[in-house]
Amino acid sequence: MNATKTHGQDSNGTFIRYFQPPMSMTAPEYLRHLIGLMDGESRTTFSIWRLPEPGGDPTKRGETFIQAAGSADKLAIEARVMTSDGTSHLFAVGRQEPHNGETTTVPISDKRMVRVFTNEIFTADEAAVIFMTFYLTDAVAQPYQLREIDVSVPQSEER
Known part of the structure; x- marks a missing residue:
């Protein structure tokens, strides 16, 4: 067991491994x-999660994670974070700016897409900062807002 391995990662929900930047990159760069x-198109999702125990099996997810879907210039981000009542809930991450009810779609696979509010779209540069904060703290920090997702309702639709 290697205690320096604290997080897992996956791309497209299949390529599961430890999140471990190569020697030539820092965690934010990676x-x-x-x-x-x-x-x-071929790469539509990416997620990281804290392992239940450092160096443990990367396929075993903890209670929290953060994931992005879409393309580098149009990403939707969701995070499962612990709330004040000690339970984890799934949230869409968004900017504080109003969305006026406007939505847009983001691909999550070659056949499915998710509809999000326009203030919930990010670039890869913005998403990397949000992911790094989550990596360090298991939370999404200000100035971003969280909108709880009702997991009892289907979230995706056909592309």
Whole structure:
């Protein structure tokens, strides 16, 4: 077991491994690189999560995670974070600016897409900062807002 391995990662929900930047990159650079590879076609999702125990099995997810879907220039971000009542909930991440009810779609696979408010769209540069904060704190920091997602309602639709 290697205690320096604290997080897992996956792309497209399949390529599961430890989140461990190569020696030539810092964690922020590595996150920006991985998120920047998302093209909305063959690479549509990326996520990281804290392992239940350092160095443990990367396929075993903890209670919290953060994930992005889409392409490097149009990403939707969701995070499962712990709330004040000690339970984890799934949230869409957004800017504080109003969305006026306007929505847009973001691909999550070659067949499915998710509809989000326009203030919930980010670039790879913005997403990398949000992911790095989550990596360090297991939370989404200000100035971003969280909109709880009702997981009992289907969230995706056909492309």
